[in-house]
Amino acid sequence: MPLRRVPGPPTDGSSRGPLVRFTFDGRSYEGFDGEPLGVALLAADRRILSRSFRFHRPRGLMCSTGGCGWCECEVDGRPSVRSCRVPVHEGLVARGEHAWPSVERDLVSLVGVFSRWIPPTFYHHRFLRPRRLRKRYLDLLRSFGGRGRLRFDGPIDLAVAGRARERIATDVLVLGGGPAGVAAALRAAASGENVLLIEADRTTAAVAHADRAGLTVLTGVAAVGWYGGMLAALGDGVAYEIRARTVVAATGSYDRVPLVPGADLPGVMAARLVVDLVHRHGVVPGRRALLVGAGLELATAAEQLERAGVAIVHGPIPTPSLIVVRGRRRVTGAVVAVNGDRQRISVDLVVFGDRSPNLDLALSAGAAVERRGETLVPVLDADGRTTVPSLSIVGSATGRSGAATGHPTNAADPHLDTFVCFCEDVRVWEIRSELAAGYLDPELVKRRTGALTGPCQGKYCLQSFDCLAGPAQDGPVKLPTARPPLRPVRLGDLVAAETGAPDIPDER
Amino acid sequence: MSRHGLASMSSTEPPRSAEVVIVGAGIAGLGFARELVARGVRDIVIVERGYPGGGATGRNVARIRAMQLTEALTHVARACQAKYERMGDELGFNILFYRLGYAWVLYEPDEVARMREIVEMHHRIGVGSALLTPDETLRHLPILRGGEAVAGAVLNDDAIVHHDAVVWAHVEHLERTSVRIVTGTKVQAIARGEHGVEAVETDGGRIETRAILNAAGGWAGELNRLAGVNAPNRPYRREVLVTAPLRRSIEAAVTFYRPNEGWFNQTLRGEIVMGVVDPTEPPGVEQGSTWDFLGRTAALMVRKAPALADVAVIRQWAGMYDITPDHLPLVGATNQLEGWWQANGWSGRGMLLGPYLTELLAERFVSGQTPPHLEAFDPDRFGPEPLADEAEADYYARYARR
Numbered sequence: 001m002p003l004r005r006v007p008g009p010p011t012d013g014s015s016r017g018p019l020v021r022f023t024f025d026g027r028s029y030e031g032f033d034g035e036p037l038g039v040a041l042l043a044a045d046r047r048i049l050s051r052s053f054r055f056h057r058p059r060g061l062m063c064s065t066g067g068c069g070w071c072e073c074e075v076d077g078r079p080s081v082r083s084c085r086v087p088v089h090e091g092l093v094a095r096g097e098h099a100w101p102s103v104e105r106d107l108v109s110l111v112g113v114f115s116r117w118i119p120p121t122f123y124h125h126r127f128l129r130p131r132r133l134r135k136r137y138l139d140l141l142r143s144f145g146g147r148g149r150l151r152f153d154g155p156i157d158l159a160v161a162g163r164a165r166e167r168i169a170t171d172v173l174v175l176g177g178g179p180a181g182v183a184a185a186l187r188a189a190a191s192g193e194n195v196l197l198i199e200a201d202r203t204t205a206a207v208a209h210a211d212r213a214g215l216t217v218l219t220g221v222a223a224v225g226w227y228g229g230m231l232a233a234l235g236d237g238v239a240y241e242i243r244a245r246t247v248v249a250a251t252g253s254y255d256r257v258p259l260v261p262g263a264d265l266p267g268v269m270a271a272r273l274v275v276d277l278v279h280r281h282g283v284v285p286g287r288r289a290l291l292v293g294a295g296l297e298l299a300t301a302a303e304q305l306e307r308a309g310v311a312i313v314h315g316p317i318p319t320p321s322l323i324v325v326r327g328r329r330r331v332t333g334a335v336v337a338v339n340g341d342r343q344r345i346s347v348d349l350v351v352f353g354d355r356s357p358n359l360d361l362a363l364s365a366g367a368a369v370e371r372r373g374e375t376l377v378p379v380l381d382a383d384g385r386t387t388v389p390s391l392s393i394v395g396s397a398t399g400r401s402g403a404a405t406g407h408p409t410n411a412a413d414p415h416l417d418t419f420v421c422f423c424e425d426v427r428v429w430e431i432r433s434e435l436a437a438g439y440l441d442p443e444l445v446k447r448r449t450g451a452l453t454g455p456c457q458g459k460y461c462l463q464s465f466d467c468l469a470g471p472a473q474d475g476p477v478k479l480p481t482a483r484p485p486l487r488p489v490r491l492g493d494l495v496a497a498e499t500g501a502p503d504i505p506d507e508r
Numbered sequence: 509m510s511r512h513g514l515a516s517m518s519s520t521e522p523p524r525s526a527e528v529v530i531v532g533a534g535i536a537g538l539g540f541a542r543e544l545v546a547r548g549v550r551d552i553v554i555v556e557r558g559y560p561g562g563g564a565t566g567r568n569v570a571r572i573r574a575m576q577l578t579e580a581l582t583h584v585a586r587a588c589q590a591k592y593e594r595m596g597d598e599l600g601f602n603i604l605f606y607r608l609g610y611a612w613v614l615y616e617p618d619e620v621a622r623m624r625e626i627v628e629m630h631h632r633i634g635v636g637s638a639l640l641t642p643d644e645t646l647r648h649l650p651i652l653r654g655g656e657a658v659a660g661a662v663l664n665d666d667a668i669v670h671h672d673a674v675v676w677a678h679v680e681h682l683e684r685t686s687v688r689i690v691t692g693t694k695v696q697a698i699a700r701g702e703h704g705v706e707a708v709e710t711d712g713g714r715i716e717t718r719a720i721l722n723a724a725g726g727w728a729g730e731l732n733r734l735a736g737v738n739a740p741n742r743p744y745r746r747e748v749l750v751t752a753p754l755r756r757s758i759e760a761a762v763t764f765y766r767p768n769e770g771w772f773n774q775t776l777r778g779e780i781v782m783g784v785v786d787p788t789e790p791p792g793v794e795q796g797s798t799w800d801f802l803g804r805t806a807a808l809m810v811r812k813a814p815a816l817a818d819v820a821v822i823r824q825w826a827g828m829y830d831i832t833p834d835h836l837p838l839v840g841a842t843n844q845l846e847g848w849w850q851a852n853g854w855s856g857r858g859m860l861l862g863p864y865l866t867e868l869l870a871e872r873f874v875s876g877q878t879p880p881h882l883e884a885f886d887p888d889r890f891g892p893e894p895l896a897d898e899a900e901a902d903y904y905a906r907y908a909r910r
Contacts, residue, residue: 053753077818078818079752079754079818079819079820080752080754080820123602123604123673124601124602124673124676124677124680125600125601125602126602127602128596128597128600128602131597134596134605135606135607138604138606138776141776142756142776142778143756145753145755145756145775145776145777145778146753146754146755146756146757146777146778147752147753147754147755147778148752148753148754148755148819149754149755149757150651150754150755150757150758150815150816150818150819151815152650152651152653152654152757152813152814152815153650153653162807224799224802225797225799227796227797227798227799228796230799232799239803241799437514438514438517438518439514440514441558441559441691441692443558443559443562444514444559444560447561447566447672448672448676453823454822455752455820455822457822457823483797483823483824483825484797484799484802484823484824485802485821485822485823485824488752488820488821488822489802489820489821490817490818490819490820490821491751491806491809491810491816491817491818491819491820491821492806492810492816492817492818493806494802494803494805494806494821495803495806495807495810495817496803496806496807
């Protein structure tokens with residue numbers, strides 16, 4: 001059943017660009033100028049945007065925050081671009097990757113039939129005989145690897161504009177311009193400190209306060225890494241190296257995908273994506289919806305879906321009541337537990353509201369985190385300081401307020417075939433078998449399964465990974481070392497200008 | 509469910525005594541244990557501060573290069589590569605030995621002149637390297653198209669392996685032997701007496717022994733100091749970054765030395781690993797990542813191979829090169845302390861040299877005779893005096909000195 005757009009302008013009051021034409025895998029589509037490519041494709045009923053690395057499972061829009069990578073495709077010749085973050089323009093050319101003949105109908109996905117015999121360690125005792133075929137086996141493996149195309153036969157744009165480097169020293173650096181970040185910035189500025197707030201998006205409520213004494217706001221600037229107290233960030237044409245006495249992370253939360261089989265199918269969507277789709281883009285992502293979990297945005301999504309005429313079949317049900325999401329190429333149903341009975345229901349949309357705190361900064365700074373129930377949270381003192389004294393955390397990134405407050409999950413007893421890590425298609429049983437074989441150190445579980453090592457670097461699986469590979473009780477945990485960058489960065493964007501602007505020791 | 513694993517052989521409680529204590533469960537320690545067992549030594553304990561392969565062994569990109577700049581080292585390196593080629597059969601484990609090819613890409617006329625002699629040397633001793641013209645270089649490595657003009661390349665049919673697979677192959681093999689690994693355990697002191705070493709003191713207890721192998725990689729210097737042994741090796745951080753996986757597109761492991769040493773290659777899964785060395789990196793035990801590394805590497809890679817500008821960096825990490833003054837490892841007994849054995853100072857070549865040289869070392873250990881290939885790696889060759897720290901010299905200059 002095709003999707004539809006709500007007629008008329010977006011209900012969030014924004015205006016739409018003119019209609020433009022673009023192509024995906026050779027077919028022509030229409031979208032509104034400037035809207036995200038992934039959204040325009042979904043509106044045209046293209047739900048499968050990519051294929052997973054190992055088993056070529058269909059993946060589509062899930063988070064819309066540029067974090068999960070399920071919507072990666074080639075855009076205008078650039079490999080593996082997250083299509084939820086790329087604005088559509090006239091003549092844009094996009095292609096699916098890592099599929100044959102196409103992401104829509106990918107024959108390589110037949111390897112999924114054999115997936116129970118292909119754990120990440122599958123090669124350990126194989127492909128040694130006959131000897132003369134050894135290289136051939138590995139050539140074949142090589143041809144299954146890879147994702148994006150690297151193009152060096154076309155004209156190469158040599159003019160890689162180096163970024164100017166700007167060094168900033170400030171009293172307080174606030175990361176994130178959401179409500180918690182703005183509040184923290186205003187509080188610090190009011191007490192007379194120099195405050196810099198950076199926000200990866202183009203807009204933040206902080207801009208309205210930017211003329212206040214002591215508060216500087218930079219939008220479109222994304223943190224790249226914490227390097228021993230120096231925070232590196234990239235904005236348009238500028239690489240910032242920021243040193244602050246206090247860094248306040250108001251970095252929010254990540255969507256927590258239910259730990260059940262089928263949760264990676266196109267049609268399983270985070271509540272905030274659904275709100276964004278309906279409210280901002282007028283795209284109604286289904287006809288019959290199941291709502292799962294908790295959170296304010298789930299309620300908003302429900303309200304908007306209902307207003308758009310979507311039947312809410314169930315909801316919201318607690319996350320542990322979701323047993324399986326069914327479907328082959330997209331969501332076609334689910335099995336849920338209601339009053340102790342398992343019910344099979346027919347839905348084409350599963351909306352989940354659970355979130356987990358964004359631990360990226362805490363982990364890369366080396367601050368301690370601990371398990372509370374089924375959720376990892378940073379260890380904080382009464383003032384919100386982590387165990388790294390210069391790093392504080394506020395808002396839902398603390399896991400103690402807002403959307404990311406530990407809700408019950410399916411982590412207690414997940415189905416063995418459930419995918420834990422989506423980038424590398426690592427399942428529950430694969431992690432368990434490594435533990436059973438004595439590879440108890442989380443670093444070894446990571447290395448042997450590949451969990452946490454894909455393009456999302458664990459943002460969408462660390463919580464589940466730790467529930468399986470970590471200690472069974474609340475308290476301190478040992479996690480594989482987090483490494484920069486905080487999110488994938490184009491290599492060309494890291495080139496520092498050789499004759500850039502002079503270093504600015506202190507803006508003020 | 510896997511039938512193999514660490515469970516039956518590892519613990520965090522050291523035994524009271526052992527015939528041989530190996531410090532470090534990296535490529536050198538695991539290799540030495542394997543070779544000693546094969547020669548009938550039974551009572552062996554490996555003490556590991558973290559987990560097997562947790563140091564440089566798990567942080568390198570496992571290029572197994574037979575062609576070297578000197579004749580002596582090329583002879584050894586060929587034997588090392590042959591050892592890797594046999595390893596899958598010997599250990600019953602696929603270490604993903606793959607002849608990807610290896611290319612030194614040259615940018616200056618003096619490099620070409622120098623390499624012409626080296627390729628002649630290779631041919632004389634039976635290594636089939638080839639000196640490519642600039643056109644041939646771009647045909648073989650189209651990734652370099654549009655980049656800084658190349659002066660040529662030296663190409664050889666060299667290999668890569670999977671570093672973690674090498675570790676697990678050894679761990680699974682040792683699991684079937686009497687060797688035990690004590691993980692998560694740090695050495696705190698070395699007890700020495702009149703007749704040499706007496707015991708290893710760890711944070712988990714004391715192990716009486718008359719033979720200790722220092723296979724501690726970047727921490728080898730600290731361990732030598734605990735034993736009161738002088739050695740000239742110093743650890744230097746080396747950084748790496750890895751990109752999102754791309755389709756097969758680079759058919760050689762590339763290294764270049766001008767203007768600075770840098771390298772990149774594609775793994776079997778399609779990720780591109782790369783790095784550019786900081787010639788001013790100070791010595792020290794340091795495995796943190798730096799922001800400067802990203803900028804330095806991006807700038808030079810995009811200059812050499814502009815198509816790389818569009819790849820996404822997903823992760824960076826660092827490990828240590830434990831560097832000696834002649835960039836050759838210390839492998840053997842030292843006459844400074846009876847029972848103290850060295851297998852360290854690998855200078856960035858531990859993956860290549862480790863398995864073969866620890867085989868020779870095991871031979872030396874049980875027979876008392878030094879195999880000819882081991883002679884160049886005598887730990888006492890620099891004399892007992894500690895040497896001054898030395899910054900990284902130009903790659904070719906190191907060899908010109910000798």
